[in-house]
Amino acid sequence: MASYWDRSxxxxxxxxxxxxxxxxxxxxxxxxxxxxxxxxxxxxxMSFSIxxxxxxxQFTALQLMADNAPxxxxxxxxxxxxxxxxxxSASMTPHLGALPAWRRAxxxxxxxxxxxxxxxxxxxxxxEMTLAQKTSYFAGVIAPVLPNWYLATLVGALVGxxxxxxxxLDFAVPITFLAMIGPMLRTKAHIAAAxxxxxxxxxxAFLPWNLGLIVAGIAxxxxxxxxxxxxxxxxMA
Amino acid sequence: xxxxxxIWVIIIAMGLGSFGLRYLFxxxxxxxxxxxxxxxHLRYTAVAVLPGLVAPLVLWPAATEGQPDPARLAAAAxxxxxxxxxxxxxAAIFGGAATLFxxxxxx
Numbered sequence: 001m002a003s004y005w006d007r008s009x010x011x012x013x014x015x016x017x018x019x020x021x022x023x024x025x026x027x028x029x030x031x032x033x034x035x036x037x038x039x040x041x042x043x044x045x046m047s048f049s050i051x052x053x054x055x056x057x058q059f060t061a062l063q064l065m066a067d068n069a070p071x072x073x074x075x076x077x078x079x080x081x082x083x084x085x086x087x088x089s090a091s092m093t094p095h096l097g098a099l100p101a102w103r104r105a106x107x108x109x110x111x112x113x114x115x116x117x118x119x120x121x122x123x124x125x126x127x128e129m130t131l132a133q134k135t136s137y138f139a140g141v142i143a144p145v146l147p148n149w150y151l152a153t154l155v156g157a158l159v160g161x162x163x164x165x166x167x168x169l170d171f172a173v174p175i176t177f178l179a180m181i182g183p184m185l186r187t188k189a190h191i192a193a194a195x196x197x198x199x200x201x202x203x204x205a206f207l208p209w210n211l212g213l214i215v216a217g218i219a220x221x222x223x224x225x226x227x228x229x230x231x232x233x234x235x236m237a
Numbered sequence: 238x239x240x241x242x243x244i245w246v247i248i249i250a251m252g253l254g255s256f257g258l259r260y261l262f263x264x265x266x267x268x269x270x271x272x273x274x275x276x277x278h279l280r281y282t283a284v285a286v287l288p289g290l291v292a293p294l295v296l297w298p299a300a301t302e303g304q305p306d307p308a309r310l311a312a313a314a315x316x317x318x319x320x321x322x323x324x325x326x327x328a329a330i331f332g333g334a335a336t337l338f339x340x341x342x343x344x
Binding site for chain 1: 241243244245246247248249250251252254255256258259260261262263264266267268269271274276277278279280281282283284285286287288289290291292293294295296297298299300309312313316317318319320321322323324325326327329330333334337
């Protein structure tokens with residue numbers, strides 16, 4: 001059987017993933033608190049975080065359930081929030097598509113914003129990485145993040161409403177994403193994609209089910225590819 | 238359907254659906270070659286999705302009922318700037334968090 005284990009790369013991933021415990025922690029805790037406040041029993045709060053592992057979608061579902069939305073609307077809206085995961089999946093395929101199916105299933109299960117963004121940054125920075133190294137890096141990133149997501153949800157559910165608002169935890173998520181976006185803006189094409197994404201996300205924020213983000217994502221990808229092609233052609237001319 | 242059953246249905250459907258979305262390409266395409274133009278678009282997935290995800294949260298934070306908030310705007314600018322200049326994710330996070338708390342305290 002082929003080995004997909006590369007110890008030093010795993011630990012590099014682990015080190016890179018570790019700080020995100022600081023983000024996932026508060027976010028998971030907040031979910032535990034809010035879900036418990038909404039009246040969900042502990043086993044359901046935990047199941048949410050273990051089965052779905054997608055904070056934004058989980059909050060969307062809670063909100064809609066509290067508004068007594070029909071079950072189908074709750075499910076469809078929460079999944080729409082998660083549509084970006086399909087884009088992440090596509091973006092990971094050139095790197096990890098050669099893994100056996102069950103390993104791809106494990107990667108898919110643990111494909112979240114943080115594991116995706118860190119891994120894709122690393123793969124672009126070091127194009128010479130082997131499949132084993134790419135796999136080990138991904139596993140390393142997720143190793144500290146995922147258990148702490150479960151744990152934080154549990155703590156939140158048990159501790160309840162004792163986190164003061166003044167901690168401004170709502171902003172932990174935007175800050176980490178922004179921190180990851182900065183280093184990603186390597187070329188004109190990347191910057192153009194990001195700018196178009198922001199403009200479209202704000203313009204189409206009125207669309208239901210978070211579809212504005214999908215519009216922004218597609219527009220950003222087209223922009224990036226277009227600028228890259230133009231830059232290349234200019235270099236050749 | 239009791240309320241508890243409904244919630245289980247939601248949890249399981251969301252779990253299956255989220256996994257399905259995450260497995261969609263990894264599972265179906267696997268190691269088959271993708272055309273160059275597809276790869277060219279996929280290279281920009283991260284920079285096309287994450288900024289769009291963050292922009293509304295920065296401009297219209299839920300914590301201030303959607304009103305733009307100077308402390309959060311300043312924190313966002315510092316985080317992005319530090320990340321861009323230093324290429325160091327951690328430095329950007331801590332710089333941004335420090336700006337946020339200073340901003341909330343003084344602004």
